[in-house]
Amino acid sequence: MSKQLSNVDRVYEALRQMAADFAFKPDQRINESELSKLLGASRTPLREALNRLVAEGFLTFQNNRGFFCRSLTPKYILDLYEARVAIECEALRLACRRAKDHEITALGDYLEQIEPDYESGSDPAEQLAMDEAFHLRLAQLSGNDELGRMLRNLNDRIRYIRLIDLKRLRDKTGKRVPGELSAHSRIFLALSGRDPAAAEAAMRGHIEKRREAATEAVQIAFSQLYVPQD
Amino acid sequence: MSKQLSNVDRVYEALRQMAADFAFKPDQRINESELSKLLGASRTPLREALNRLVAEGFLTFQNNRGFFCRSLTPKYILDLYEARVAIECEALRLACRRAKDHEITALGDYLEQIEPDYESGSDPAEQLAMDEAFHLRLAQLSGNDELGRMLRNLNDRIRYIRLIDLKRLRDKTGKRVPGELSAHSRIFLALSGRDPAAAEAAMRGHIEKRREAATEAVQIAFSQLYVPQD
DNA sequence: GTATTCTAAATTGTATACAATTCTGTATGC
DNA sequence: GCATACAGAATTGTATACAATTTAGAATAC
Structure with missing residues (x-):
């Protein structure tokens, strides 16, 4: 009847958020004592949480030197985008075979529901979340839990860059993100028609297009991380 | 100049092996004190290693109840096989584009080199390792580190079942594993010819065929895990 | 016999202490 | 100036102690 979440879980969630946002700068060494004070927990649960994040690829670990933030390089980000292609395309193929009609309908409703927010120049972070x-x-329509799990992990590690890319896209095109929604629609229509080849092609193109802008986004990320913003 | 590996690393490797081999039975609760005595380390580094394994999907964790072995179900194994298809097919497509000629040649040499051991009825575990x-x-010819990392993780979690499947296959076909080597050859030839479609088709069929036998292998796994062997 | 409550034992959760190691800055030699 | 050696400070690594929680089992009621 009391708290369901353990302290380690709380610390873990906080650290994951921080790592996703690059609150730790790339390759930065993490001071355990300092961080444990900040999070209001001792080093024991803190280190347990840090170890989880190492296994998930958010941090690295060196014996007797402690924990470090993952580095941020174009190669790393390009790899993540490619991994997304691998996961999402296969999931989509499976979804074409397995998704129930009512599940597809529900997803279509969701797409329509978010359309106004997506169109209008709402908060980029919200837009990315959608x-x-x-x-x-x-x-998830693939019914494969592993693929869902992997995608979630990739999303969390790539989000910071995607957000930069999205903002840039908006600036260049004046509050409108062209082609994005129609890309989603194209994927959805292929799924509705149970056409795996068309669905995969649409998905691949959709992700690939953003991947091509990734290197530039990484450059901007560095300037944001190391230069005072305003 | 002294030990490079930390104690946590040592404990982690040992636990990972144990978890892969289902030295912990599916859903079994893990007693920390007992295990720490067994591994010759205190509960602090033990729990750090256990947390890594949770993040990697080998174990689960429930607040105030501790760590448990992952459960073993046909669905879980089928999901892992599908995830392998996702990763390996995309990696292969990328390899067709990116692998250097000499890398492909080297892989071909490796394939020829292991052929005799693979053909002869050598140890199934060795055969699987090859x-x-x-x-x-x-x-790895894809050049994408994330895909390699994901595949390694999947391999470790699925190995126990694959080994059972491989043994069964040998028993049924009398020391010969038919079609396996030629499947590898077919994949390799398509890669050599830089033909992503053919390569992916060969890979997909290769994995899919074993996936179809997975449910049966899970049944056998349970009988092995819960009945004295000899 | 079954369900419920209670108590003691077992187990997990986490803070802390201290050992081992690395880091930092200063002094020394060339 | 530059490299090296060294000492002290800082940081990580891990055992241990004890609190919090769950579990197991006995006693009780129905």
């Missing part, structure tokens, strides 16, 4: 939610629901 | 090594090298 995008991730759509992609995740799509992946 | 199979995994081939698939991993293939994936």
